[in-house]
Amino acid sequence: MKECPNCGEEVMGREGKKFCSAYCKSNFHYQRNKEKESSLFKKIDKQLKLNRRILKNYNRAGKATVKSSDLFQHGFDPKYFTHYWKNSNKQVYLFCYEFGFLLQRDAKGIEKFILVQHQSYMN
Numbered sequence: 001m002k003e004c005p006n007c008g009e010e011v012m013g014r015e016g017k018k019f020c021s022a023y024c025k026s027n028f029h030y031q032r033n034k035e036k037e038s039s040l041f042k043k044i045d046k047q048l049k050l051n052r053r054i055l056k057n058y059n060r061a062g063k064a065t066v067k068s069s070d071l072f073q074h075g076f077d078p079k080y081f082t083h084y085w086k087n088s089n090k091q092v093y094l095f096c097y098e099f100g101f102l103l104q105r106d107a108k109g110i111e112k113f114i115l116v117q118h119q120s121y122m123n
Helices: 022-058 068-072
Strands: 063-067 083-086 092-096 099-105 111-117
Touching: 022 068, 022 092, 022 099, 063 068, 068 111
Parallel strands: none
Antiparallel strands: 063 111, 083 092, 092 099, 099 111
């Protein structure tokens, strides 16, 4: 006889039956799909929330300039953003929810992020 892959119980019934009950079959597939799907979505969601928390922490006044190394040391990753906004100078600000950032170099070549908070005119 075969063992149920979900609970290990003996499978009774027709020859091709794989699970001991409908509950075990459902539970087995639910757990397998939960592990498969969520890993990518959880990773992305976790990074977006971390980026937002970091931007919020450094941008308490609504606009700020911060060295990129300061953000990176806290785990900020600019590849993860929710949307973007292009200003009249054709600069593209990337946003993590309501907090935006733009990477620029100063006169000494140091990379800095200009941080902004979303405003109604940015729609």
